[in-house]
Amino acid sequence: MTTDDLLARHRAVLPTWMPLYYDEPIELVSGSGRRVTDAQGRTYLDFFGGVLTTMLGYDIPEVREAVERQLRTGVVHTSTLYLIRQQVELAEKIARLSGIPDARVFFTNSGTEANEAALLVATNHRRSHQILAVRNSYHGRSYAAMGVTGNRGWSASPLNPLQVAWLHSGERLRGLLSRLDADEQVDAAVEDLREVLATQTAGDVAALIAEPIQGVGGFVHPPDGLFAAWKKVLDETGILFIADEVQTGWGRTGEHFWGYQAHDVTPDLLTFAKGIGNGFALAGVVGRAEVLESVPAISFSTFGGNPVSTAAGNAVLDYLLDHDLQANAARTGAILADGLRAAVADLDCVAEVRGKGLMLAVEFVHPGTTEPDPACAVRAFEACRAGGLLVGKGGLHGNVLRMGPPLTLTEEEARKGLAILVDAIRTAAAAGVPA
CATH class of the missing domain: 3.90.1150.10 (Aspartate Aminotransferase, domain 1)
Structure with a gap:
């Protein structure tokens, strides 16, 4: 053909x-x-x-062999209604590596689903559908994830289940903050956050979601330390911080294992995907137990964290760390x-x-x-x-x-x-x- x-x-x-x-x-x-x-x-x-x-x-070879071992058992899928050893082992590793205290992990199939889950958790925890997001961002193609995507080319619908207020990005070439040096840009971004909270929100805001480096946005990133400066303001009223690490996680930035670590801050929720499966569908959200336990009804992911994908994920993470x-x-x-x-x-x-x-x-x-x-x-x-x-x-x-x-x-x-x-x-x- x-x-x-x-x-x-x-x-x-x-x-x-x-x-x-x-x-x-x-x-x-x-x-x-x-x-x-x-x-x-x-x-x-x-x-x-x-x-x-x-x-x-x-x-x-290490990933292929791990997947083949699982396939030879004949158990490709069980759903999370049953114990899955590979899933538990991978969750333990990710919880430990996340840097988040008393962490819990929920597995999904993609970064979109991971961000959707994080938004569900945050809005339930805070009893608010108000979200802070960043201009030029991309968080996925589902309804809520698209609603917090600040890039018109990837916003396939004007409808939005969330009330979103937008913050300036780390754009260095254009925009109101681009003419400032790094320290001035951080100060101006904090002023912008305070003004947005005062003028564009009503009552308690659920969370701020941000990529340490904007992926689809062209690998734009703010000065190191901005997230910590933002979080000081968020902590004044308990607003959660969600780090979208779908593209920046697992040591890709070289400097740190997670992109958020460049800012000397710890997120309340962290989403991950892409590289952890090395091609197998694997993603998820990790967060403080107090926050992640905020879902008030039964919920699970049919395929998220399935035995084959988590077998691959364990092998990928082990290889990544060993080498x-x-x-x-x-x-x-x-x-x-x-x-x-x-x-x-x-x-x-x-x-x-x-x-x-x-x-x-x-x-x-x-x-x-x-x-x-x-x-x-x-x-x-x-x-x-x-x-x-x-x-x-x-x-x-x-x-x-x-x-x-x-x-x-x-x-x-x-x-x-x-x-x-x-x-x-x-x-x-x-x-x-x-x-």
Whole structure:
């Protein structure tokens, strides 16, 4: 079967609002380590990992063997109405690693479901449907999660079950706070929070939900310490803090195991997903028992924390810790970030290279301005693919390349990917210069 046949079939039965990457979409049919092969036999170095999900890379023996052991028992599903040893063991590990005291864990299938569960818990605990969220954020595609998503391109409905008030993001290029230095930005953001609470809310607010680094938003992040400054204000009236760690968790930032730790603060609730399953559907929310026990009726997740996914999750987490992949993310991420900044410093179409660890972005603008240039980003995106490198796209304006390689990335692979990236960016920049 040709890719063209599959593309035609895809378009015939799947909705148009499900985008496909590339002018000529590809089907990935095999993978090993940090490399994948498409249906035409072309191999690529993968710097996006299924949207930061194949955190260890492809065909990892320890994960495969753990899943196969569970499959051989014949028990693929039992539901949480029965004890699941793999689930309990994984919950124990995550509770311990979360940094949250007296923690409880509830498993779901996706980051969307995890954030939905966190919002359910927080609104029940506080008896309020008022939520603080951050501009340029993304928290999922379900009803409430979409309601706290501050990015118009991902807000598929104007309807909202929550009353949401919006805070300024960590945007460094545009917006009211972008002209300030880090300390001034934190001070201004705190003033903004106080003003929002005074003018846009009524009575008790349930929670603030925020990403330490905004994923879909283009890996934008605020100055370190902002969340702690915000939480001092939240604590005055008991407002909960939800850290959305769906993309920033598990050591990806290199600096810390969780993104929130860069702010010297502990959240009341933490949501996780993506990399913990390394491709298996696994996510959840962890929080203080007092908060997580706020659900006033029976609730469970049919597939969340199932035996196969949690078998994978245990193997992934053990591998991550045994191999100190957080340190590897810091080491290989520095090769990419430092190399990119040096190599494209002379290009005025590149406004910023940003991120932490193996969570990096390049933002494109029209030369000499801060006006977004999505066309240049697309050219670079396609040029990366032509050079044998898969990356992602994102940002509020669609003008950002996003990179989230597997945390097992080697230094040699980082340098190889860097060379392809630099060549692609320069090709894209040259193509945008009038003849």
